[in-house]
Amino acid sequence: MGKHKLARWTELGSFDKVFQPKISDISSNDHAVKGKWKTEIFKNDNPVILELGCGKGEYSVGLATRFPENNYIGIDIKGARMWRGAKTADERKLPNIAFLRTRIEFINSFFTENEVDEIWITFPDPQLHKERKRLTAPVFLDRYKVLLGPKGILHLKTDDLEFNNYTLKIIGQYRHSLLFSTNDLYHSGFSEDAISIRTYYEMMWLEVGKKICYIKFKLNCT
Numbered sequence: 001m002g003k004h005k006l007a008r009w010t011e012l013g014s015f016d017k018v019f020q021p022k023i024s025d026i027s028s029n030d031h032a033v034k035g036k037w038k039t040e041i042f043k044n045d046n047p048v049i050l051e052l053g054c055g056k057g058e059y060s061v062g063l064a065t066r067f068p069e070n071n072y073i074g075i076d077i078k079g080a081r082m083w084r085g086a087k088t089a090d091e092r093k094l095p096n097i098a099f100l101r102t103r104i105e106f107i108n109s110f111f112t113e114n115e116v117d118e119i120w121i122t123f124p125d126p127q128l129h130k131e132r133k134r135l136t137a138p139v140f141l142d143r144y145k146v147l148l149g150p151k152g153i154l155h156l157k158t159d160d161l162e163f164n165n166y167t168l169k170i171i172g173q174y175r176h177s178l179l180f181s182t183n184d185l186y187h188s189g190f191s192e193d194a195i196s197i198r199t200y201y202e203m204m205w206l207e208v209g210k211k212i213c214y215i216k217f218k219l220n221c222t
């Protein structure tokens with residue numbers, strides 16, 4: 001591992017509200033934070049909003065800055081990327097953001113029923129050849145269902161039309177509630193404040209002229 005990467009890994013471990021559990025801590029048990037994000041981590045009763053596959057954390061940090069009335073948690077497996085978001089959050093002294101370095105497959109070890117109000121999935125790897133690895137595959141939506149409950153909202157931003165269409169197909173097939181969808185977000189007239197934050201990957205795709213797709217939906221919990 002390079003010197004820079006090592007220094008970032010070390011610093012990541014020093015930030016307040018950064019959780020990096022070992023697989024052995026959660027493989028057969030729930031993690032100690034489960035059910036305690038509001039009471040013990042954020043120490044308030046504000047909504048809890050996740051960003052899955054947060055990468056460098058631009059979305060989570062952007063949302064936490066704009067909406068101090070909510071709590072945000074960026075989740076990703078890659079520590080060197082997450083360091084960027086955690087560092088910015090530390091520099092801005094944001095009290096309403098945390099980071100969790102883990103595989104999203106283990107999400108139910110960290111959040112209890114109805115503990116989460118919204119989920120953002122920002123520019124996920126499309127995994128076009130491995131359906132079970134797609135973050136909007138039924139196997140993942142079943143995991144989110146438990147922690148979100150019927151009121152919880154999911155947002156997907158992607159540059160990948162095939163991934164977007166796959167998600168729309170799953171929403172229809174499983175009778176989830178589609179609240180909004182567009183294949184061209186910035187010409188759609190959709191104007192919710194939260195949508196305009198741009199991640200590292202989004203900037204990259206916009207620079208090469210790609211359109212951004214966006215879906216907002218709720219899960220069928222029956």
Ligand SMILES: C[S@@+](CC[C@H](N)C(=O)[O-])C[C@H]1O[C@@H](n2cnc3c(N)ncnc32)[C@H](O)[C@@H]1O
Nearest residue numbers: 053054055076077078103104122123199200201
């Ligand atoms: C294409 S990047 C997008 C990063 C960021 N959201 C952005 O828009 O710049 C996808 C991210 O998802 C993370 N990721 C993919 N599958 C994951 C999984 N199963 N568990 C945790 N992180 C995952 C990767 O580590 C990577 O940082």
